Amino acid sequence: MEEKSPSTRERILDAAIEVFASKGYHDTRMDDIVEMSHSSKGSIYFHFPSKEEIFFGIVDKFANLLEKRLLQVLETESSGIERVHRALVVCLDTFGSHQALAKILLIQAVGLGQDFEVKREQIKDRFAALIQSQIEQAVIEGEIPALDAEMAAQIWMGAIYDIVMRWVSTSQLSPERMLPTLQTMLLRSIGVSDEKIEQICR
Amino acid sequence: MEEKSPSTRERILDAAIEVFASKGYHDTRMDDIVEMSHSSKGSIYFHFPSKEEIFFGIVDKFANLLEKRLLQVLETESSGIERVHRALVVCLDTFGSHQALAKILLIQAVGLGQDFEVKREQIKDRFAALIQSQIEQAVIEGEIPALDAEMAAQIWMGAIYDIVMRWVSTSQLSPERMLPTLQTMLLRSIGVSDEKIEQICR
Numbered sequence: 054m055e056e057k058s059p060s061t062r063e064r065i066l067d068a069a070i071e072v073f074a075s076k077g078y079h080d081t082r083m084d085d086i087v088e089m090s091h092s093s094k095g096s097i098y099f100h101f102p103s104k105e106e107i108f109f110g111i112v113d114k115f116a117n118l119l120e121k122r123l124l125q126v127l128e129t130e131s132s133g134i135e136r137v138h139r140a141l142v143v144c145l146d147t148f149g150s151h152q153a154l155a156k157i158l159l160i161q162a163v164g165l166g167q168d169f170e171v172k173r174e175q176i177k178d179r180f181a182a183l184i185q186s187q188i189e190q191a192v193i194e195g196e197i198p199a200l201d202a203e204m205a206a207q208i209w210m211g212a213i214y215d216i217v218m219r220w221v222s223t224s225q226l227s228p229e230r231m232l233p234t235l236q237t238m239l240l241r242s243i244g245v246s247d248e249k250i251e252q253i254c255r
Numbered sequence: 256m257e258e259k260s261p262s263t264r265e266r267i268l269d270a271a272i273e274v275f276a277s278k279g280y281h282d283t284r285m286d287d288i289v290e291m292s293h294s295s296k297g298s299i300y301f302h303f304p305s306k307e308e309i310f311f312g313i314v315d316k317f318a319n320l321l322e323k324r325l326l327q328v329l330e331t332e333s334s335g336i337e338r339v340h341r342a343l344v345v346c347l348d349t350f351g352s353h354q355a356l357a358k359i360l361l362i363q364a365v366g367l368g369q370d371f372e373v374k375r376e377q378i379k380d381r382f383a384a385l386i387q388s389q390i391e392q393a394v395i396e397g398e399i400p401a402l403d404a405e406m407a408a409q410i411w412m413g414a415i416y417d418i419v420m421r422w423v424s425t426s427q428l429s430p431e432r433m434l435p436t437l438q439t440m441l442l443r444s445i446g447v448s449d450e451k452i453e454q455i456c457r
Contacts, residue, residue, distance in 0.1 A: 198449075204428075204436040207421060208414045215413020216406075226406075234406040238444035247400075247446070 062100050065090045066114055069107045074153045078108065078161040105165065109172060112158055116176045119147050123183060133191030134245055138253045140187065141213075141236055145228045148217050155221045181210040188243060197244040209239055264302050267292045268316055271309045276355045280310065280363040307367065311374060314360055318378045321349050325385060335393030336447055340455045342389065343415075343438055347430045350419050357423045383412040390445060399446040411441055 068090030072081050083104055087094050101107045126139045148155045162169045185206035191197045216235060220226040233254070240250045270292030274283050285306055289296050303309045328341040350357045364371045387408035393399045418437060422428040435456070442452045 200439075201432070201436045204418075204433065205440060208418060208437060208440055211417025212410045212414040214417065216410060219409060230403070231406065234403045235410060237402075238407060238410055241446065242440035242444040244443065244449070 061092065061096060062110070063114075065092055065097055065100055065107065066110050068092075070111055070154055070157065073108075073111075073157045073161065078104075078157065105168065108162070108165065108169075111154070112162075112172060112176070115151065115154060115158060116179070118151075119144065120179070120183070122147055123180075127183075127187065132253075133187060133194050133196050134240065134249065135253055137184075137187055137191065137240065138236060140184075141239065142232065144213065145217070145232055145235075148221065149228050152221055155217070159218050160222050177210050177214060181206045184209050191243070200243060205243055208242070212239065263294065263298060264312070265316075267294055267299055267302055267309065268312050270294075272313055272356055272359065275310075275313075275359045275363065280306075280359065307370065310364070310367065310371075313356070314364075314374060314378070317353065317356060317360060318381070320353075321346065322381070322385070324349055325382075329385075329389065334455075335389060335396050335398050336442065336451065337455055339386075339389055339393065339442065340438060342386075343441065344434065346415065347419070347434055347437075350423065351430050354423055357419070361420050362424050379412050379416060383408045386411050393445070402445060407445055410444070414441065 065086065069081075069086045072085045072089050076085065081104065083094070083097065086104075086107065087097055090097070101110060122143050123140050126143050127136050162173070185202050188197075188200070188202045188205050192199050192202065213235070216226070216231055220228075220231060236254055237247075237250055240253075241247070267288065271283075271288045274287045274291050278287065283306065285296070285299065288306075288309065289299055292299070303312060324345050325342050328345050329338050364375070387404050390399075390402070390404045390407050394401050394404065415437070418428070418433055422430075422433060438456055439449075439452055442455075443449070
C-alpha cells in the first residue's frame with residue numbers, strides 16, 4: 054500500500070537532510086535523494102519540482118519545529134519575562150540538537166541567492182513577530198518600561214540570528230558560553246533588572 | 256600627464272559605484288565601468304582583474320571609511336560609554352550618507368556566494384574587535400560590570416548589522432527611529448543605567 058502523502062514528503066525531506074549533510078547541497082543530485090529516500094523519481098518530483106524546493110521544504114520543516122516548540126513554551130509559562138527566558142533556551146536547544154541541519158540551512162544556503170534571502174527574511178520576520186508580541190505583553194503586564202517593541206524585536210532577532218549563525222558555522226562558541234551572556238544582555242536591553250534576571254535564569 | 260595609481264583606482268571605484276547603483280551589479284559589464292570612469296580597459300584590468308574584484312574594492316573602501324571615522328571618534332571622546340554612543344551615531348550616519356552604496360554592498364552582494372560571505376565575516380569581525388576593545392575599556396574604567404566582552408561585541412555586531420541591513424533594504428526604518436531604541440538597548444545590554452543613558456544621549 055502506498056504511504057499517505059505527508060509521510061512520503063517527510064521521508065524525502067529526511068533523506069535530503071542526510072544527503073545534503075554528507076555531500077553538501079551543491080554536489081547533491083536529485084538521484085541521490087531518490088536513492089536515499091527509497092522513493093521513486095516520480096514521487097519526488099511530484100512533491101518537489103526541484104532541489105531548491107526540497108531545500109525550502111527543509112527550511113520550513115525546521116522553522117515549523119522551532120515555532121511549535123516556542124509556542125508550547127510561550128503558552129505554559131506565566132510571567133512575560135520568564136516566557137522570554139524559556140523561549141531563548143528552547144531556541145538554542147533546538148539549534149543545538151539539530152546542528153547538522155542548522156549548518157545546512159544557514160551555511161549551504163549562501164549560494165541560493167535572492168530566492169533564499171527572501172525566504173530567510175520571511176522566517177526572521179515571523180520569529181521577530183513572535184518576539185514582539187512577548188515584549189509587548191511584558192510591557193502590558195508592567196514588567197518592563199514602554200519601548201518600540203517592533204524595533205526591539207528586530208534587534209533581538211539580529212543578535213540571536215548572528216550568534217546562532219556563528220555558533221553553527223564555527224566551533225568557537227558553545228551553548229554553555231552563549232546562553233548566560235545572550236540572556237543577560239537581551240533581558241537587560243528591554244529594561245529587566247540584574248536582580249530579576251538572576252532570579253529568572255538561575 | 257597620467258594620474259598617480261591611487262587616484263586612478265579611486266576613479267574606477269567611484270565610477271563602478273555609479274554604474275552598480277543604476278544598472279545593478281549583475282547587469283553591469285566591465286565595459287560600462289571603463290566608459291563611466293574614462294579609463295582604458297587596460298588600466299581597469301591592471302587594477303582589478305574582475306568585476307568581483309571591483310566589488311570587493313568598493314567593500315574595502317567603505318569599510319575603511321567607516322573604520323577611519325570610528326577611530327576618530329574613539330580617540331577624541333573621554334568616557335568609554337560616551338565613545339560607544341558617539342560610535343553608534345557615526346555608524347548610522349555613515350550608512351545614512353552613503354545609502355545607495357550601502358544598498359549595493361549589502362543587497363546586491365547576495366549573489367556573490369561564498370567569497371563574499373568570507374569577506375563579510377572578516378569585516379564584521381574587524382568591527383566586532385573594535386567594539387570589544389571599547390567594551391573592555393568601559394569595564395576597566397569601572398563604568399560597567401564585568402562581562403564576556405567578545406560575546407557582547409558579537410551580539411552588538413549582529414544587532415547593528417541586521418538593523419542597518421533592514422534599513423537600507425526596506426524603507427521601513429529611519430535613523431531617527433532606529434538610533435534612540437538601538438542606543439538604549441545596546442547600552443542597557445552591557446549594564447549602563449537608564450539615568451546614565453539619558454545623560455549621554457540627550
